[in-house]
Amino acid sequence: MTTNLARIIGKDLWHHKWLVALSLCVLGSALAVVWSAQESRNLTAHWNDLLQQRDQLDVQWRHLLLEEQTLAEHSRVARMASKDLNMHRPKPSAERVVRLP
Template sequence: MKLTANHRQPNLFLEIIKGLGANKLTSALLVVIFVSSLSVVQVTHFARQELIEQDQLLQERDELDLEWRYLLVEEEFYSQHARIEEIAIEQLQMKRSTSQDEQVIVLP
């Protein structure tokens, strides 16, 4: 008796397939909805990847900008006249020339 009761219950999956097969418009709309949902997921994934890459590039730009500023400060430090004069006097033993040290040469 149990055996006959199981055959009486409809198989839900088979009923859904039969219903979709009977109505072609519903089947087509179901396929379109499925494809469009997969497209939305794919586009969202690509957009997130592009945002991650943009953030990385912006961070790299900021690091390079900071390095550029440090280099400008360093260049300004090394080009100060007082520092250059100090190095010339101490390391190269140079001195400012006086009018007595100057010689004028006249070319014929």
């Protein structure tokens, strides 16, 4: 009986082969939509991670610029030159003027 039932189902499916093919296409299309939605979610999450990383790098860049400006202040450089390196401004009598020909 199972072989007859299987044969009947097979003949019926063969008789309606376009309907079966259309059903498979609809199923494939549904799976493609699910896959596409998941990829879209993954890409959106990755995009948000990249935006957050960009913002963190921007903040770090601004802090580095502030640090650079602080370290390059004239008063700080002059103070370090005089105290740490024991440098001083030459006296006007010790200055030499160099002229190019």
